[in-house]
Amino acid sequence: METINKTLKGGEFLIKETLASDIFIPEEFNEEQRLMADTAKEFVQTQVEPLLDRLDNHEEGLMEGLMKQAGELGLFALSLPEEYGGFDKDFNTSLLVTESVGGGHSFPVAFAAHTGIGMLPILYFGTEDQKQKYLPKLASGEWTAAYCLTEPGSGSDALAAKTKAVLDAAGENYILNGQKMWITNAGFAQVFIVFAQVDGDKFTGFIVEKDFPGLSLGNEEHKMGIKGSSTRQVFLTDCRVPQENILGQIGKGHLIAFNILNLGRIKLAAATLGASKKVLNIAVKYTNERSQFKIPISKFGAIRHKLGQMATRIFASESALYRTGHDIYLKEQELLAAGKPFAEALLGAAKEFAVEAAMLKVDGSETLDYVVDEGVQIYGGYGYSADYPMDRAYRDARINRIFEGTNEINRMLTVDMLLKKALKGELDLMSPAKAIQDELMSIPDFGDEEEGLFVAEKKIIRNMKKAILLVAGTAVQKFMMTLEKEQEVLMNIADMAIKTYTAESTLLRVEKLINLKGEEAAARQKDMALVYLYDALDGIYLAGKEAVASMAEGDEYKLLFIGIKRFTKAEPFNTKEARRRIAAEMIQKNQFVY
Known part of the structure; x- marks a missing residue:
């Protein structure tokens, strides 16, 4: 696998390695x-x-x-x-x-x-x-501002919107009729970005002001969580919108919707990261304050496991987030230098890393869900009480797996976008996938011993990528044009990709941190990188095994399963002691310190 010293293209992490010196780390x-x-x-x-x-x-x-x-x-x-x-x-x-x-x-x-x-x-x-x-x-x-895309009959299938826009006889105003739902900020917004079908079939964006005749609001929705946010339906009844308020081009509203969602997904990952850190801080303090059997519960191994795992997942999500954020920035600068206008530059950069944005959204929202769930558990009975902080945190977290496209949609988008890049010739996935299938038929190459930091761990990452390419290559060969119907397999592949990208990002972050500050200063960060890596390896084994079992039988299955086993094999690592060390430092300092 080739190592390069420049920013990868979106999705290229699967087939190329990155140098630690070339990523941005939060430190x-x-x-x-x-x-x-x-x-x-x-x-x-x-x-x-x-x-x-x-x-x-x-x-x-x-x-x-x-x-x-x-x-x-x-x-x-x-x-x-x-x-x-x-x-x-x-x-x-x-x-x-x-x-x-x-x-x-x-x-x-x-x-x-x-x-x-x-x-x-x-x-x-x-x-x-x-x-x-x-x-x-x-x-x-x-x-x-508010953003009006979703309708009662169109959630994930946004382009199926039924809101209509017709130009009036004078040719000055579009008359909008339709209904939007789940609109955040609707109760106090002055500006609404509204999508409607011009002449019934041209999906188009409009800027609609609150005071335009014909715009009205429903009552505040009763929600499970995020109760403090304004969420209302928006009704457009012969709503008159001046022609100059068309946003973008008629019939090109999908470019607005999809490009903005790329940015929305990565920003949601950032927001969930902040929420996760806050919940962990509250949990750590509580474990030091709460005693059972005459000792603080922070001394119990089961509690330390939870704290160590919460910190590890947060640290890993953060590593991937800012790696991608910097890649988007570098791509934006590259496009600006090539003469692209400001708007095209950032949108082009975000589109380039749309795969990573989708993965980050899934990972960030599921990390937060894990953290709040364990937060409730650490509080025990008090965690279930509305008088304690975990109640609101738990309820508020749940929406993030639905916002900005459900996590199921984002998983399938991850694989779909990767394959489309391959079909367009932007990403050569098939050559490495074919090479891996050939490798399975040969004797393993043990190679010469490499030198440097994280040699064994980087080999694990390379093998994780091989496992993904093995499963994805087999899926493409097996299902071809019907692959989109095999949603379970697509989600298996996406889970493997998310874990691999996040594990690699975390390892590279810690390598760079060690090079900057020394191994002793980054000892707990190294623990987190290794805990995440070994957890991810187990997850990739399970997802890969499930995927190949659903695609092959007999000798073909045996060969593919051997490949999954080979590519997820590693020397054992004591994750229990590593989690204890991570937790101990937070307990001693009474907060998340990484």
Whole structure:
């Protein structure tokens, strides 16, 4: 497998190796970036957290007021160019601030809907007049934005929307009729990004203002969690929208919807990371305060296992997130240098890494779900009480596996996008897949002993990639044009890819950290990288075994199963002691310290 010293293309991690020196790690954030993150965290701690109960009860104007305050602090303006009232910061800075508000329960939902899917369609697809009219007010918090895509009959199948737009007889206004549902920020937004079918079949975006005649709202939805966010239906009844408020081109609304979702997915991963860290901090403190059998429960092995595993999954998710965020930034700079306009550059970069964004969304949301579930368990009976913090955290977390495309959709998209890249010639997956099938028929090559850090672990990563290519190559050969119907196999492959990308990102982060600070300073981070790697290896074995059993029988199955076993074989590692060491440091410092 080739090692390169430049940014990979999206999805190329499967067939090429990356040098640790070429990835960005969170430890490299500079003082200015950390100051922005601290400002966001302090805002959540001092302004949002004291109001959580009142927010959940939908006290009139409360969330809207917080959004205005956040805008005045500059938290909405980070990614925008200066000419629209922004600070023009790089992509990882915007991810870091999104992470920093992520522990604010319902607030980051409103925040992300506004700064991501609300503002960005105008930034990237709007005319200059539209940008000048809307973006400064959205950046300052004077106005708030909402995104209207989902309808009662179209969730994951967004292009099946039935909302219609017809040009009036004077040729000046489009008349919109339809119904949108689950619209975040609807209760107080001044600007709505609405998708409708022009003339019944041309999926198109529109900028609709709250005061346009014919726009009305349903009541606030009663939700399982994120109760403090405004979620309403939006009704369009002969809603008159000026022709100049068409967003992008008629019939090209799918370009807006899908490109913005690429950015939305990675930003959701950032928000779930912030929420996960907050929950773990609360859990660690509780284990030191709560005693059973006359000793703090933090001394029990079962509790330390939970804390160590929670920290490991958070650290791994964080490693993958900022690796991808930096790759998107580098690709954006490359496209700008090639003469691409601003909007095309970031959208092109996000599209390039759409595979990684989908994987991050799945991993981040499922890490948070794991963390809050274990948080409830650590609190025991108190965890089930609404008077203690895990109740709200548990309920609020659940939506993230549905937001921005369900995790099932994102898993299938991961494989679908990889295969489409291969079919277009952008990614050569089939040559390595064929080579791996040939390798199975030969005697294993034990090779010469390599030297350097993490030699054995990097071999494990290479073999994990071989296992993916073995399963994916077999699936393509077996099912060909009907592969999209084999959703279980697609999800097996996606799980293997997610675990591999995250494990590799974590290992590279720790390698870079050791090179910067020495092995002793990164000892617990090394523990987390290895715990995650060995857990991932077990997961890849199970997913691979399940996939090949569903595709082959007899001798063919035996050969494929031998391959899965060969590529998931490793020397044993004591994950129990590693988790204990990770937990012990957090318990001693009474917080998540990594």
